[in-house]
Amino acid sequence: MSIDRETFENTSEDELADLSVPDQVLGFLAANEDRAFKAREIASQIGVDEGAVSTALSRLKDRGLVEHKATYWAVTNDAGRLDGYCGYERATALFNDQLGAEDKDSWREHAPQEPHPSVKDEQ
Known part of the structure; x- marks a missing residue:
């Protein structure tokens, strides 16, 4: 995964x-x-x-951090489990530093009201 130049210059090798x-x-x-x-897609x-992602997904599933159904993967909705995983905190902090913290209210203002047509077909 690429990172922007500012992150490259301001982030330690360890991080x-x-x-x-x-x-x-x-x-x-x-x-x-x-x-x-x-x-x-991930x-x-x-x-x-993709092979590395598949391996990571299997390991995350074994830890109860992601859920798997058919060919789809999603993060668990068990906040306690996520809070106990320090890698999640590091990843979230790095993404927040790179992209800014997510403002869910702002996102919802621009989100479509209708699900994508492919989602409708599956219901």
Whole structure:
């Protein structure tokens, strides 16, 4: 996954090295907690090999941090479990530093009122 130049210059090597593939996957899923993704979609979004993402997802599932249904993956809605995982905190902090903290109210103002047509077909 690429990072911007400011993050590159202002982040220590230890902090950059600490963000493992499972941390990146979990951070991405947590940032998109209202959606579920296929492994290849996650890999494409975070810039990591699909095989590495699949392995990370399996390990995160074993820890109860993600949920799996058919070919889709989503972050758990068990806040206590997420709070107990320090990698989640590192990933969230790094994404917040890079992208700014998420303002859910602002996001909701611009969110479509209707689900995507593909979601309607599945209901």
